[in-house]
Amino acid sequence: MSSRCAALSLAALVVVASAGAGVAGAHPLAPALLELREVGGGRLEVTFKTSATRLRGTELAPVLPDACAPLIPLGVEPGPGSVTEHFLAECTGAELVGARVGVRGLAESRTDALLRVELADGRRLQAVLRGADSFYVVPARPSRLAVARQYAALGSEHIATGLDHLLFVFGLLLLVGGNLREVVKTVTAFTVGHSLTLSLAVLGFVRFPTGPIELAIAGSVFLLAVELAREPDARPGWLRRWPWLMAGGFGLLHGLGFAGALAQVGLPADEIPLALFAFNVGIELGQLAFVLAVLAALRLLASWLAAAPRWARAVPVYGLGTLAAYWCLQRAAGLFS
Numbered sequence: 001m002s003s004r005c006a007a008l009s010l011a012a013l014v015v016v017a018s019a020g021a022g023v024a025g026a027h028p029l030a031p032a033l034l035e036l037r038e039v040g041g042g043r044l045e046v047t048f049k050t051s052a053t054r055l056r057g058t059e060l061a062p063v064l065p066d067a068c069a070p071l072i073p074l075g076v077e078p079g080p081g082s083v084t085e086h087f088l089a090e091c092t093g094a095e096l097v098g099a100r101v102g103v104r105g106l107a108e109s110r111t112d113a114l115l116r117v118e119l120a121d122g123r124r125l126q127a128v129l130r131g132a133d134s135f136y137v138v139p140a141r142p143s144r145l146a147v148a149r150q151y152a153a154l155g156s157e158h159i160a161t162g163l164d165h166l167l168f169v170f171g172l173l174l175l176v177g178g179n180l181r182e183v184v185k186t187v188t189a190f191t192v193g194h195s196l197t198l199s200l201a202v203l204g205f206v207r208f209p210t211g212p213i214e215l216a217i218a219g220s221v222f223l224l225a226v227e228l229a230r231e232p233d234a235r236p237g238w239l240r241r242w243p244w245l246m247a248g249g250f251g252l253l254h255g256l257g258f259a260g261a262l263a264q265v266g267l268p269a270d271e272i273p274l275a276l277f278a279f280n281v282g283i284e285l286g287q288l289a290f291v292l293a294v295l296a297a298l299r300l301l302a303s304w305l306a307a308a309p310r311w312a313r314a315v316p317v318y319g320l321g322t323l324a325a326y327w328c329l330q331r332a333a334g335l336f337s
Helices: 003-024 146-160 163-176 182-204 210-228 244-263 271-304 310-336
Strands: 032-040 043-051 061-063 072-079 080-092 100-104 112-116 124-129 135-138
Touching: 032 100, 043 135, 061 146, 100 112, 124 135, 124 146, 146 163, 146 244, 146 271, 163 210, 163 244, 163 271, 163 310, 182 244, 182 271, 210 310, 244 271
Parallel strands: 032 112
Antiparallel strands: 032 043, 043 080, 061 100, 072 080, 100 135, 112 124
């Protein structure tokens, strides 16, 4: 194993070790959904969907215009991993345009929320709410720039908090070592693969259940760890012989995982191409930032890390495999729960 590859392996230990705090899942809590629909007569139909899993001591609540009376419960729909509540609000004399609405408690629960608004004249608006920006002033018509910024930020956030995706990219870097040409080919193939299936799935051309896809993504990380754990003098497997082909194939799988996350948020009906493109750009920017940060750190630390004992080089690889195996078991159990 080259000194640069050794440095890569040891640097991976930092990433794998950081997974301990979030080992229970590779992604943050599923985003909430708040739908507001003007139905005439000053009434507002409210649908509020939240994840059945939440951090202890936190609670999400919809925030409506000040002129709206307290919510009247209409019913509750429990679902797989979520709870959907329906309400009716009396907002006589108030309009949603220009009103401030949102979701209280996003920062404390460390999750996002999708806001959908349907005005009385049929216009539909959409926004992504976050802890630092959990309220929204309803405009007459959202700008295309605002849509692009929201979905690019959502894509960047998803890849940044998707530990399984990041560790797979890190495993690709371990696999190709210090060959910059191979790094570019392999990461590009992964990008092309997941961009293709993300677009096809979001546009409705292909459909797969989320549970098996998430299990298969964890399996891809485990297979990569197994290949990395081979002895240096062992006959290389097909993953090492054709890393760019493997990255492209598994990229197709990871793209379906990205599509599942975007499906939970949804796309604005009148800006689907723009929102999809922006989400994809956000993912690529986040992925590129991660790769560049890793390569920059390795350039600075390579000579120091190369002197580490041989046994230490295997620690991050086995840590990667252990974490991937845990995700496989956890997600497989979730399919039957």
